[in-house]
Amino acid sequence: MAGDESSGQDGRPAVAPADIPVARSGTLSHRLPGLLAALCDRLPEDRIAVLEHVFGTITGPDDPLLSRFIAAQPAAGLAHQLTEVTRAWRAEAPDMPGAGLSLALTTGRSIPRPRPTQVVVSGPMSASLTARLTSGVAVEVIRSADTSLLIASFAAHGARDVVTEIGRAVRRGVRVDLLLEESTQASAAFASLPDEVHVWHRMGASGVLHAKLVAADRHTALLGSANLTDRALSDNIELGVVLHDPHTVEPLVDHFRWMLAPENNVMRLV
Structure with a gap:
């Protein structure tokens, strides 16, 4: 019939090219x-x-x-x-x-393209959320650093894979700044790292350092509820996101770098 888009010019049914997959419904695959x-x-x-x-x-x-x-x-x-x-x-x-x-x-x-925000979790993994486990993502973000790592955690214990990966980053010339809460003795978890690692504690007694952050250079940052402990990275029920957008990560890193400046009296080098 004239105007029927399913027919060819000679009235016979149109046939898709053999190299294009066709759905069983007759529409092109999408x-x-x-x-x-x-x-x-x-x-x-x-x-x-x-x-x-x-x-x-x-x-x-x-x-x-x-x-x-x-x-x-x-x-x-x-x-x-x-x-x-x-x-x-x-x-x-x-x-x-x-x-x-x-x-x-x-x-x-x-094909290079912007990567979307990625959800990460610790604890049970359901099929309803396409998330990845915090422990593996933390290591991956650290591994992606070329020049600098900025890591903050309220508590730290064990997390051997994270500590090992930080050590590898130091050996390839990455500057590492660890912002840790002094009252939890978090710095003890990183005692095996080289002296080149910079450890920072908060100055003053008003409040604690409660942020959890792993920032690689100025392009990728892991934010979430998980501390750098074995249980938080794998077993506890925790939630976080990985940001891959430099426009978002850069001001975040700048904020923490501002806190490390001596004239701002926020953090002190241990």
Whole structure:
């Protein structure tokens, strides 16, 4: 019928190009690309690279290897995301091999774009929130520093992975400033670090240092309720966010740097 967009010029049904996945409903695929883009937003590059390798070895959405990989994920939110990817893959492009998804992830990882604010939690992980565990994110933020680290915590105990990563940062020339609450003896947790680490305590007796912050250079900052303790980073029910926007992180870092200036009488170097 004239004007029917489902027909070609000769009256025969229009056929999509063979290389474009078509949903079983007859509309072009749209959900699967968005889900893959969300994975690129959520995961650091090394984790995306792992996914690229896994997808590259999978024949299709019903490959048992994919099911086993999803079941092995410790983060329920990530397992849920991968399950949704599998469902969209099966519905929209069931004949596409895993290498196609691998290539899509590689493409997404190679395109620089602003990363969104990322939610982090400690404690139980549900499938309703695509969050990551605080302990791993704290290490990742420290690892991303090239020139400076500014870390604040009310309490500190254990957290060996964090302490180890701070030590590695010092060895690669990163300046480290630790703002710690004196009344909790938090500085003892970092006694093994080199002398180049600067430890600061609050001056005066009005109030305490209660902030929790890990800021890498002026581009990334982890804010949340978790202290740098083993339980807070993994077992307690804690909540935080990672900021990747320099326009937000820079004034935050400047505020804490202002407190370290001797003329402002807020913090003292131990």
